[in-house]
Amino acid sequence: MPRPDSTTERPTTPLDARSKTxxxxxxxxxxxxxxxxxxxxxxxxxxxxxxxxxxxxxxAARPDWPQRDRLLLSKGHGCLAxxxxxxxxxxxxxxxxxRFCHHDGLLGGHPEVHIPGVEASTGSxxxxxxxxxxxxxxxxxxxxxxxxxxxxxxxxxxEGSVWEAALSAGKHRLESLTxxxxxxxxxxxxxxxxxxxxxxxxxxxRAFGFAVDEVDGHDVDAxxxxxxxxxxxxxxxxxxxxxxxxxxxxxxxxxxxxxxHRSRLAPDVVERLLAALD
Amino acid sequence: MRKTALRxxxxxxxxxxxxxxxxxxxxxxxxxAMKDELPERFFMEGVAESNLVGMAAGLALEGFxxxxxxxxxxxTRRCFDxxxxxxxxxxxxxxxxxxxxxxxxxxxxxxxxxxEDLAILRALPHMTILAPCDADEMARLMPQTVDHSGPIYIxxxxxxxxxxxxxxxxxxxxxxxxxxxGDDALVVTTGITLRPALEAAERLATRGVEIExxxxxxxxxxxxxxxxxxxxxxxxxxxxxxxSVVGGLGSAVAEVLAESDLPCRLRRLGIPDVFPTRxxxxxxxxxxxxxxxxxxxxxxxxxxxxx
Numbered sequence: 117m118p119r120p121d122s123t124t125e126r127p128t129t130p131l132d133a134r135s136k137t138x139x140x141x142x143x144x145x146x147x148x149x150x151x152x153x154x155x156x157x158x159x160x161x162x163x164x165x166x167x168x169x170x171x172x173x174x175x176a177a178r179p180d181w182p183q184r185d186r187l188l189l190s191k192g193h194g195c196l197a198x199x200x201x202x203x204x205x206x207x208x209x210x211x212x213x214x215r216f217c218h219h220d221g222l223l224g225g226h227p228e229v230h231i232p233g234v235e236a237s238t239g240s241x242x243x244x245x246x247x248x249x250x251x252x253x254x255x256x257x258x259x260x261x262x263x264x265x266x267x268x269x270x271x272x273x274x275e276g277s278v279w280e281a282a283l284s285a286g287k288h289r290l291e292s293l294t295x296x297x298x299x300x301x302x303x304x305x306x307x308x309x310x311x312x313x314x315x316x317x318x319x320x321x322r323a324f325g326f327a328v329d330e331v332d333g334h335d336v337d338a339x340x341x342x343x344x345x346x347x348x349x350x351x352x353x354x355x356x357x358x359x360x361x362x363x364x365x366x367x368x369x370x371x372x373x374x375x376x377h378r379s380r381l382a383p384d385v386v387e388r389l390l391a392a393l394d
Numbered sequence: 395m396r397k398t399a400l401r402x403x404x405x406x407x408x409x410x411x412x413x414x415x416x417x418x419x420x421x422x423x424x425x426x427a428m429k430d431e432l433p434e435r436f437f438m439e440g441v442a443e444s445n446l447v448g449m450a451a452g453l454a455l456e457g458f459x460x461x462x463x464x465x466x467x468x469x470t471r472r473c474f475d476x477x478x479x480x481x482x483x484x485x486x487x488x489x490x491x492x493x494x495x496x497x498x499x500x501x502x503x504x505x506x507x508x509x510e511d512l513a514i515l516r517a518l519p520h521m522t523i524l525a526p527c528d529a530d531e532m533a534r535l536m537p538q539t540v541d542h543s544g545p546i547y548i549x550x551x552x553x554x555x556x557x558x559x560x561x562x563x564x565x566x567x568x569x570x571x572x573x574x575x576g577d578d579a580l581v582v583t584t585g586i587t588l589r590p591a592l593e594a595a596e597r598l599a600t601r602g603v604e605i606e607x608x609x610x611x612x613x614x615x616x617x618x619x620x621x622x623x624x625x626x627x628x629x630x631x632x633x634x635x636x637x638s639v640v641g642g643l644g645s646a647v648a649e650v651l652a653e654s655d656l657p658c659r660l661r662r663l664g665i666p667d668v669f670p671t672r673x674x675x676x677x678x679x680x681x682x683x684x685x686x687x688x689x690x691x692x693x694x695x696x697x698x699x700x701x
Contacts, residue, residue: 229484236455240479246445247480250452257414257434257458277476280445287439 126301126361126371129334135161136393139365141200141213143393147386149217151379152225155369156269157196159300159333159360164189166339167265167296168201171346176206179232185262186235186251190244191269191298192226193377198234199223207233242275244268245295249285252293252353263292263346271303274312279324285353286325293353294346295326298333300362304376317357326355333358366392395553396493398529402536403461403491404428407435410540412457416450418443418464443473447488451480454487459540465499466492466508466549470515481545482518488545495525495549495585496636497670497679504669511549512584513641516614520544522567523613525585526551531559531611538567551586552676558589568612570620576604579630579694582621584610584643587634587663590680593687598694605694616646622654631660632693636685639664659700661693 131139138161146152168174172185189198196216203210208222208231215221222231226239236247248266255262268278285293297317305311314320318328327349331338339358348354362376363369366389400415404427407413414435415428429436439446443464450460462469469492470477481488492508499506515521524539524546526532532550539546563571573588574595583591588609595605608624610617625631631651633644644662651658665683672679680686684693 237479237483240475242444243448243476243480246448246476247452247455249445250449250454251456252452253437253449254453254456254458258456277442277444277448280442281448283442284439284445284449 127332127334127359129332131334131365132336135165135336136365138165138197138200140390140393142196143386143389145196145200145213145216146378147381148214149225150381151217151377152196153193153377154196155302155362155372155375156191156194156300158364158366158369159298159362160194160197160267161364162334162336162339163267163296163298163358164197164201166336166343168205170340171343172265173262174233176233179207183260183262186248186264188235188238188244188248188264188266189227190238190266191241191272192238194269194298195225195227198227202231202233241269241272242277245278245281245285248293249281249288249290252290253288255292256290263294266293266295268295268297270297270299270301270308270314270317271311273297273314273317282321282324282326289325289351290353291347291351295353295355297355297357298360299357300360302362302371302373302376304373306373321355325352327352328355328357330357330359333360334364368392395526395529395532395550395555397553398532399491399536399548399550400425400463402533404431406537406540407432410459412459413540414453414458414460416446416460416462418446418468420463443468444476447473447476447490448480450488451476451484451486455484459487459489461489461491463491464493465506466495466511467506470508470511470547474514477515477545478518482520485520485544487542489539489548490545491548491550493550495551497676498552500670500676500679501673503673507670508549509638509665509670510641511547512613512635512637512643513645515547516641516646521614522546523549524567524611525549525613526611527583527586527588527609528555528557528559530557530561531565534565535567535611542567549585555586556589558592565611568615568617570617571609571611572606572620572624573609574605574607576606578603578628579605579632579698580624580628581605581607581690581694582610582631582633582643582647583607584613584635587636587685590685590687591634591690594690594694597687597691603694603698610643613643613646616650618650621647621650622656625651625654625656625658629658630694630697631658632663632690632697633660634663634685634690636680637664638667640667659697661697663689663693
């Protein structure tokens, strides 16, 4: 029986030059640190790219501008994609990418609140939606117009706290809150369908009071279109299921559990990955 | 004590628009007055403590000062990762008000007894831990919690506890209170153990033994100066806590004394490394573990006899 959010069919969307450039920066950053979550970063690139290029009202010159939109990368292990985009926009000097995970570097293996442009320290999964819910409630109490965006993983959605937060977000009818779920179908041990099946995700989120839409998470135009019509419904939080491929863009990394996290990448492997993105 | 604490939250919220209240699934009617007067700043979010603390942290990161209230075990154990990451790592100004610290819920069994809350929270950077001895001391501490830096855990006792605090002594977060002067031994208390310590002092005085009592309504940061100043004069030290002897007040004092090079003898009164197996009243369980005037008196006498 076909399932609309089955993780067995992966998008085969081609990547444009900008998406490849961003991924090359991710590979170089990972190589500089000697470690990192490549697969989780690659599935996120287009989601974060469209958020920063077309959706989020943020100002790199004033990272704490009170009226900025808030973005929480709840699946903090995907931070390589976030760092590359924040550096590109000038939140911090791009040379920081070369010091990723270094002893005195700014950027570690999970986002930290002291990094310009990062709203909260994440990495322990299942925290971001509650934090975002609190922030969205704060905006409502303050009568402020800024919005809150939370990016979850499908593996992360195993955490019970995600669904506790979903209950509250639905109850409070927080239409300024938008959740994007990176449905890459793979968690650390293997396919989510085997480790802990989450389907049907769309029906679950609808049942919790969210207005749900689905998109190919690597289709830049489609992401722009969906995120350009927020909120999806009046008086409800919005949720966009982004169907993605873990490791998207490099054939040997795509949907490969061994590329969830890698350390000690040999120089010739780095060259091979970069060449695959040419 | 709980009613005093929550009433103060309402009064402070009336004056300060940053203050919000969040409960889990509290008793019917809890803080109805605040719910009626300030409904937009009153939240009751159900039996989901991880989300409760996480969303409170989100509010705190945006400048609000959330007071979060539920039963102490669930507020400390069930959502420990949220306390570590969302509250402490972000130095978020959360105020966690735990009902029934220690053995208050004696008849309900070990699932409801918060006998390790001080230990697990004491290990967290930026955390402040308060354990007042009665409602009056609570009322003196509450206004200080508003603008205090970082998260605070406020350990509540049973309620209707006898008032034993002295209104003439300063009660300041982070500072101990020398409640009684004596030359023969030092007794260090926190929370409601001040009451049996005062009673033990009267009994010991009739035997010619004068104990000094340093009461610590703040368990973290520990008032190291108050402990060391008294320990240097008195040498014999007994700590008394309604908590496991692992990791709480006694451990904190032991750590300080061990590194002080003072020639002290220390005995820790508390709950041994077990889950209580009996029911009855809080008082009955405290008596079982020697957390009583009699227990303190015996501990002081035994310690002095061991010289």
